[in-house]
Structures are given as C-alpha cells and as structure tokens.
Amino acid sequence: MRLLIVEDSSRLRTSIAKALRRSGYVVDESEDGEDGLWRAQEFVYDGLILDLMLPKLDGLDVLAALRKQGNETPALLLSARNEVADRVAGLRLGADDYLGKPFALEELLARVDALCRRSFGKRSPTVRIGDLEVDLDAKTATRGSDKLELTAREFRLLRILSLEAGKVLGRTQLEEHLYDDLTSPASNVVDATVYQLRRKLSMAGTGTSLIHTRRGQGYVMEAHS
C-alpha cells in the first residue's frame, strides 16, 4: 500500500509518515501543494493524505485538479479548519474522508486503513483466499489454523497480492507498494520477498500454492492456478 502525505508542517508530516510506515504502509512525503500534485500525477498511490492549508497550492485545489484529471485515488483531508463548511467543501470536491487537527493516531490509522480498503472495493478488513485469511487491520495472516509469522515487507506484499487477488501484478507495481520513492531497492528484492512468502505459505494450512508466476508479466494470487 503506497500513500502520499502532503503536509507543510515538517514535524507533523514526519510523525504521520513514521506511524504509517510502522503500520505497514509505504509513504511518500510532500511539503507543498505543487509538489504534492506533481507526485500524485506521476505516481500511483492507494491513498492521499492532504492538508488543506498548503503553501503554493491549497489542498482543495490539489484535490480539485486531480479529480478533474480523472484521478480517483481515495483522499483523506487533514485540516486545522474544522468548521462544517470546510468539511462539506472538501467532501463535495471529491475527498473520501476528513479529519480535523488535532487527531488521535489510532483514528488516523483506522481511517487510512478504511480508505485503502475502499480503493480496492473492500469494506471488511479481512480478505480470504482459499484457506488463507489476511486481517488488514490487525496486520496478521493465518492459513488454516496456522498463524503466519511475516516481516513488515512480506506482509506488505501479501496485502497487495491479496487485495488484488486474481490480477497479475508486475514487479514494478509490487515495488511501488514495497518501497517509497526515497528507497532504491535491489533488483531482485521483489523476487526474494515473493520466494520467502511462498515458502511460509506452503508450510501452513493445506500448503497449496497461492502465489503463481506469470512469465514475463509478474505474479498473481489465487486459490487455484
């Protein structure tokens, strides 16, 4: 899951980004509206966290520009302007959620989780593929009666594969969900992570293969090959 946070307060932006990364998200940061709009246009994100009062370009203007271009990335607005009129204006422009400052960390995380689920058309925090069950909120995975012990990177891979179950995802797409734009991953990191995940999945439950390779295209997760 890759998120973009656009917030002019560096301390708040850093704190939110850090918390989201700890929760298994890949987070890009932007400090003003122009840069945020550029990033949202250039990269594919699963969610946007936009402050309203931004230098250079207001958060509402960023959102309006994105929606005008057909960019449907779910957006959560953050703002110190917490009046009803402000919230209504944001939601009417195409925002999916609105959170007034100051806010609780857990509420932010819960809203971001819900936002990302909605971007994949999911309402429940639980995804089932065969005997595999992935709890996106608790960030746990079980197969049959076996609980899987996954690293943060492995869970990020499992989450995107399970949310996009049945779709073939290329290496670049998977990389985008594993690393932010500041990290330069090694060339085989996706393959290596897929290998580790497959190994852990095969050792639990029925042990049948869930991640399948499509040569020249990428990987797909489904209960039957």
Add this chain to the structure above:
Amino acid sequence: MKSIRNRLLLWLLLGIACFWLIGATGFLFAYRSSLLADLKAELITLSRQVRMNQMQADRLTGNDTARPHYSDGKAYAGGNTISEDVYWQVWWAEATGKPVASENLTGELPRLYPEYGENPTRIVALENGRRVMVAGGFYGMGGHASEVSVAKDLEAVKNALLRSFALALGIGGLFAALATLWVFYALRNGLAPLTAIADQVGAVEPDSLKERFEFENAPLELKPVVTRLNELMERMESGFDRERRFSSDLAHEMRTPIAELRMQIESAIKWPEEGGKPAWETALESVDRIEGIVQTMLRLARIEQRGDEEPPSEASLDLSSLVEELWEENRSQAEESGIRLSTKIPTETNVAGDPALWRHLLGNLLSNVATYADPGSEAQAIAEPNEAWNQPLIRIVNTASKLSEEDVDHLFERFWRGNSAADPTSRYGLGLSLANACATAMGLHLSAKLLPETGSLEILIAPED
C-alpha cells in the same frame, strides 16, 4: 426616588396642587371681598331705609315734624320688612349716650360717628357672640340730624364661603385625580422611546453587537443618548471582534502544533522502541512552537488593547542608532544568507513615539528582511524628511523574488506565511501583524508594495491619514 417617571409625576402633582391652592385661595378671598362689599351696600341701603321708614311713619301718624319720632324707643318699620338678622340703632347726632331707638338687639351697636355723606363699616362681635358687619349713616340736618348703625350677621357670608370652599375642594380633588391619570398616561407615552431604548439595550447580546439603535426616528432629546450608545456598540463590537479573532486565530494556529505533539506522544506510546532523545527533542520543538505562538499572540493583543486604552508615551529617538541596534540583533541570521543592510538616514533624524512600540515595529520589519530577503541581496532602510509631517517617511526595501502581487495583499494578515510555510525555520506569520499593530497604536500606517522596476518589496511607514 430612582424612577424618573415617579419623580416627574410627584413634581407635576405638587405643582398642580400648589397652583390649585393659590387659585382657590385667591378665589375665596375675592369671593369674600365681593360678599362683604355686597353686604356693605345692603347695610347702607338698610340704614337709609330705617331713617325713611321712621319719617314716613311720623307723617302717617300726624307727628310730622322735622325731627323723626322715636317715642317708644323703637324705630318704626312700617310696611317694610327688615329681617331678623338685621340690627340697627339710632342716635341724635348732637347727643351722646344711649341710642334713641334700636331693633333686634339686646346690646348696643358701636356708634361709628359718620360724617355727612360717609358710610363707614366695621366688623364687630356682639354681646351674644355673633359677628356682624356694622355700617353707619348720617341723616338729616342741624338738630334733626341722626346717626344710624345698621348691622347684619356675617353667618350668611361665612356659610357662602364654606360652600364655595367645599365646592373648590371637591372640584380640585377631582381635577387632581384626573390630572394624575393624565400625567401618568402622558409620562408613559412621553417616556416610551426611553423605555424602548432600555429594552433594546437589555436585549443586546454578544451576537447582536452589529445592530445599531435607530437614530433618525429617535426623539430630539434622546438623539445624543442614541449617538453615544451607538458609539459604545461600535467599540464593543470592535472589542468582541478582536477577542473572537484572537481566540479563533489562536485556536486555529494551535491545532497543528498540538497535532504534532499528540502524534509524537502517541507514537512513542505505541512504539516505545522508537522513542528516545530524538523523539523528545522533536516534541520539545512542538512545545516551543506552541509557547512562541501564545506569547506572540498575547503581545499582539496587548499592543492592540494598549492602542485602544491609552495613548502611547512620547519620546524622541535617533532613527539611525535605533536601526543599527535592531539590525545588530538580526545580523547573524542575515549573514547566514549573505543579506546586507544599507541605511540612507540623514544624521540627526529623529522619530517621535513610544520607544517600545518603535522597537517592535522596526525590529519586526528588519527581522523580516533578515529571514525572507533573497540570499546574497542588499536591503535598504531609507528615511526621507517630510514637511507635511514632523517625522520622516521610512522605507524598508528588500528583494523578494518569491513574492507575488497577490502575496503583498496578505502580508499584514495574521498567520499568513506565504510560501515560507514549508520552511521549518519559518516563524508564526505574526511579525508583520505585530509591526502593523505597533504602527496603528502610534497613529502610523504601514503599506507594502512590489517595486516593478526591481521586484523588491517596499514597506512604507507613514502617517495614518
């Protein structure tokens, strides 16, 4: 008595009562005089009648002498009736002693010794205790002349006066009652505009301070009060607006640093292994920011309030020294960006005003230069004598390539930080607001414009008008 209506009512009623008393007394005196004059005229007529009756009786009885005949010591009434409340006595003019005749009398009437053609009167008390008016008459000639005293009881006059007094009292009481009702009604109607204003004042709430009292339709006497009330409303509205703006700005601006602090604390609780010194240092930065905002806002509020409440103290300050001293405080920050300041201030150029306010004003402008002027640029502090004003016009000019015309319109707004907001070293967006508040408190005006030829920002300090 605190009620104006009651006070007016009391004074009006007292006035009416006094006027009635004076009027009634005057009337009764005039009426009494009239009654007594009538009585005197009646008594004079009666005294002539007494004399004429006797002379007529003497002729009828053959005793027709020049001198009236009072043989039985009684005056003859003839066919004319003299009522019982009339007393009379007759004396020979040349004689002294007892009267020769009297009627209806147990004692003697006073002899008034009138001259011929005169009819003196006197009010006396008789032996029977009755008060009477006595009129004297002198009739006849020589040895036939007689003096007549005729008296009539004053009881009738007294009764007439008492009846008139009772009538006046009754009419007066009725008039007083009607006057009271009318005055009460008139006062209520007359004071209705005052009551309406009082009701309107009573209904004033913090949310209704924009409303004003109706001036055009106010009674002439209340127009000064309405004017003062409207001025008061204006001051209250201004004060409330300032307080609201302060609270709103402060609450709004505090939300972000509080959100920062909360995120840092909750993150430290959720992932304690990631805490440690860096996390606390970041939290401290957020606390510093909150403290800085509160202190700056309070300073701004104090300056604005001071401008409203007390005139700033007056002093003459050497502008050149002041600018140099204040720039020194910002020099290290300016030098980091290679910003220099050149001054064009004639020697012995002084500015008048409150030293603390001048320091805030120029200090914030120079701090703004040191923070936001283009790196490596040269800023200018210029003072020009102005004949129309006894102070120099002061210009602070610095390059500001990132600033647009639209930005200039917002320069003096609170918390406006323009594109510097993303800069973690940027402050609270209150410096120029503070400078503006200081200028206003000293009756000065700050204006800003971009110079088209150089793209520099010029801030001008000039008189308010």
